[in-house]
Amino acid sequence: MENPVENAKRLAAFKAVDNHVVNGVIGIGSGSTVVYAVERLAQRVKEEGLEVICVPSSFQAKQLIIQHGLRLGDLEMHPELKVTIDGADESDKQLTLIKGGGGCLTQEKILASCAEEFIVIADYRKASDNLGQQWSKGIPVEVIPSAYRSVYQRIEKALGGKSELRMSGASKAGPVVTDNGNFILDWNFEGVKNWREVEISLNMIPGVVENGLFVGMARKAYFGMSDGSVMEREV
Numbered sequence: 001m002e003n004p005v006e007n008a009k010r011l012a013a014f015k016a017v018d019n020h021v022v023n024g025v026i027g028i029g030s031g032s033t034v035v036y037a038v039e040r041l042a043q044r045v046k047e048e049g050l051e052v053i054c055v056p057s058s059f060q061a062k063q064l065i066i067q068h069g070l071r072l073g074d075l076e077m078h079p080e081l082k083v084t085i086d087g088a089d090e091s092d093k094q095l096t097l098i099k100g101g102g103g104c105l106t107q108e109k110i111l112a113s114c115a116e117e118f119i120v121i122a123d124y125r126k127a128s129d130n131l132g133q134q135w136s137k138g139i140p141v142e143v144i145p146s147a148y149r150s151v152y153q154r155i156e157k158a159l160g161g162k163s164e165l166r167m168s169g170a171s172k173a174g175p176v177v178t179d180n181g182n183f184i185l186d187w188n189f190e191g192v193k194n195w196r197e198v199e200i201s202l203n204m205i206p207g208v209v210e211n212g213l214f215v216g217m218a219r220k221a222y223f224g225m226s227d228g229s230v231m232e233r234e235v
């Protein structure tokens with residue numbers, strides 16, 4: 001029997017692609033749930049003759065698009081997207097998101113901002129009432145490598161909490177390096193009341209490239225549930 005989490009991801013992704021993708025230019029997010037969205041896009045291209053150009057948010061997304069034989073585009077050629085479909089690490093009821101668990105937050109936010117519609121796909125573990133209920137790894141902040149210590153200190157001074165430099169793990173010594181050649185700090189926040197203010201404050205710190213708070217960007221989210229249904233949230 002299939003893993004319920006993987007099944008939930010597939011259900012959410014298939015429904016979102018079926019409900020929101022028509023001919024045009026599509027932004028492709030990153031992560032394990034997006035794999036199913038690309039699979040469904042490729043099916044629809046083959047079976048229905050859907051005509052899409054896919055703009056990737058990461059190296060992973062680019063590889064997925066190529067592997068599925070979909071048409072690859074970029075933002076230089078297509079700065080306006082019909083829809084962007086992407087996963088999330090956590091979403092509250094207002095569809096404020098934490099993203100960047102996979103380290104691709106900057107390009108993901110750019111694609112979300114360039115789309116007429118930004119649609120979130122996730123499994124049931126990602127839906128919460130308030131950020132931090134489900135996702136305990138903090139807010140990812142992409143930083144210019146030379147500034148990571150100063151950014152770290154400034155975040156703590158201005159906003160409290162604690163940050164950690166994200167490390168690569170067993171396959172490489174040292175920090176995670178993003179697709180843009182930068183480092184990631186994971187900021188474990190405390191007592192945040194206004195996510196919009198925090199999003200802006202983080203981005204005002206010199207050396208910060210972008211942060212993984214997506215406030216007021218998503219209009220609709222699909223969460224695959226463990227019972228085989230799909231919960232929809234809209235704002």
Ligand SMILES: O=C(CO)[C@H](O)[C@H](O)COP(=O)(O)O
Nearest residue numbers: 031032033087100101102104
């Ligand atoms: O923001 C992301 C990558 O930077 C992903 O969308 C997020 O981590 C969710 O991934 P998954 O679909 O594997 O749960």
